[in-house]
Amino acid sequence: MTIVPALDLFVAGIVLIVAVWTVAARDTMSAVVGFVAYGLLLALVWVRLGAPDVALTEAAIGSGLAGALLIGAATRLRAGEPSVSTERLGGAGRVLAMTLSAVVAAAVAVVLLSLPDPAPSLASEAAANAGVTSLGNPVTNVLMAFRAMDTMLEKVVLLLALLGVWSMARDHAWGGRPRSCRRADPEGPLVLLARVLPPVGVVLGISVLWVSADHPGGAFQGATILAAMWLLVLMAGLGDVPAAGGRRLRLVLVAGPAVFLTVGLGGLALGAAFLSYPPAWAKPVILVIEFAMVLTVATTLGLLVAGPPERSAER
Amino acid sequence: MSVVLDLITIAAVSAGVVFFLAGTVGLLRFPDTLTRLHALTKADNLGLGLVVLGLLPQVGSLRDGLKMICVWLLVLLAGATVSQLVAQAARRDGPGSDGAAP
Numbered sequence: 001m002t003i004v005p006a007l008d009l010f011v012a013g014i015v016l017i018v019a020v021w022t023v024a025a026r027d028t029m030s031a032v033v034g035f036v037a038y039g040l041l042l043a044l045v046w047v048r049l050g051a052p053d054v055a056l057t058e059a060a061i062g063s064g065l066a067g068a069l070l071i072g073a074a075t076r077l078r079a080g081e082p083s084v085s086t087e088r089l090g091g092a093g094r095v096l097a098m099t100l101s102a103v104v105a106a107a108v109a110v111v112l113l114s115l116p117d118p119a120p121s122l123a124s125e126a127a128a129n130a131g132v133t134s135l136g137n138p139v140t141n142v143l144m145a146f147r148a149m150d151t152m153l154e155k156v157v158l159l160l161a162l163l164g165v166w167s168m169a170r171d172h173a174w175g176g177r178p179r180s181c182r183r184a185d186p187e188g189p190l191v192l193l194a195r196v197l198p199p200v201g202v203v204l205g206i207s208v209l210w211v212s213a214d215h216p217g218g219a220f221q222g223a224t225i226l227a228a229m230w231l232l233v234l235m236a237g238l239g240d241v242p243a244a245g246g247r248r249l250r251l252v253l254v255a256g257p258a259v260f261l262t263v264g265l266g267g268l269a270l271g272a273a274f275l276s277y278p279p280a281w282a283k284p285v286i287l288v289i290e291f292a293m294v295l296t297v298a299t300t301l302g303l304l305v306a307g308p309p310e311r312s313a314e315r
Numbered sequence: 316m317s318v319v320l321d322l323i324t325i326a327a328v329s330a331g332v333v334f335f336l337a338g339t340v341g342l343l344r345f346p347d348t349l350t351r352l353h354a355l356t357k358a359d360n361l362g363l364g365l366v367v368l369g370l371l372p373q374v375g376s377l378r379d380g381l382k383m384i385c386v387w388l389l390v391l392l393a394g395a396t397v398s399q400l401v402a403q404a405a406r407r408d409g410p411g412s413d414g415a416a417p
Binding site for chain 1: 396
């Protein structure tokens with residue numbers, strides 16, 4: 001066996017081990033740490049499979065952002081944890097759970113193994129028509145042009161998720177600000193990082209969006225980096241989360257889907273169909289949508305991690 | 316010339332791997348939070364630094380080389396900050412929690 005397949009097998013094995021360890025971990029926080037490590041290893045697997053766009057998404061969202069959300073959840077649950085972890089499943093319950101898991105795993109395996117070979121794919125068609133948008137990255141082509149409808153609805157789903165988080169607020173805090181972070185030492189390392197890193201992160205986030213025209217990257221990955229920079233500033237206490245009822249914040253939140261929808265309806269009125277772009281203007285139109293989207297997505301992701309409003313809008 | 320460059324790469328990357336290995340062993344074997352952090356930061360800073368140094372002769376363009384150096388600098392910044400924060404938390408929670416020394 002040559003060295004490269006051996007390394008691939010090694011990484012795949014570690015992914016499986018970390019996955020099992022994450023499920024088996026008793027302590028919630030340990031499970032979260034396992035999940036983050038699992039996501040990063042999975043990103044490596046995607047790179048090895050030749051899907052750097054998916055790898056970036058997995059690392060930024062599956063591991064980074066979901067990790068931050070889960071750490072927040074684990075911290076909130078910590079108070080009630082001892083009482084929950086002493087509840088153990090009985091013998092019959094365990095057998096039932098194991099049987100159910102085995103059946104699901106077997107069903108997935110059967111479906112995967114009975115897929116036609118070669119699998120039905122639109123990849124060749126997407127590659128053949130890549131020229132119409134003058135974008136070099138086929139993944140961006142699919143996300144922003146061929147299947148733009150899915151991407152637009154994805155943004156709406158993200159807004160619905162934020163509404164779900166906001167609706168956890170108590171009545172007096174409705175439209176207010178999330179719980180403030182613990183005051184960081186103004187001379188401490190976190191504040192220093194929150195001052196030094198954001199300029200780098202903002203440039204990086206925008207560049208990940210910009211290069212996605214021809215190279216791996218994208219609006220979602222760039223937005224995640226921007227959201228991370230915002231959260232860093234918030235955690236260091238250098239800024240406050242805007243009140244959920246604020247008009248400017250709400251304008252930013254609807255900007256992405258609104259621009260997308262406007263372009264879509266424009267395509268319906270002037271062009272061939274909903275979300276059809278004029279061929280000569282495809283790239284500028286896509287860029288306008290992506291920049292509006294990146295603003296909305298970054299803000300939404302940051303607010304999702306910040307949590308439901310707990311303080312009234314007045315300071 | 317290329318043989319010399321390859322030798323530099325092999326030497327530096329191997330040294331970097333040794334630091335990663337030593338840091339990992341320290342992380343697993345050292346008795347308390349602060350000494351474990353000490354081991355870990357060596358792996359990050361020196362290990363990754365040496366790996367980047369070793370890969371520099373192999374890059375195709377100046378841009379790629381600068382990118383790798385930037386990655387190392389960012390890891391330095393993140394590693395230093397995080398280890399400070401973990402050390403502060405360990406100190407605040409005091410001895411007894413997770414075997415941390417005062």
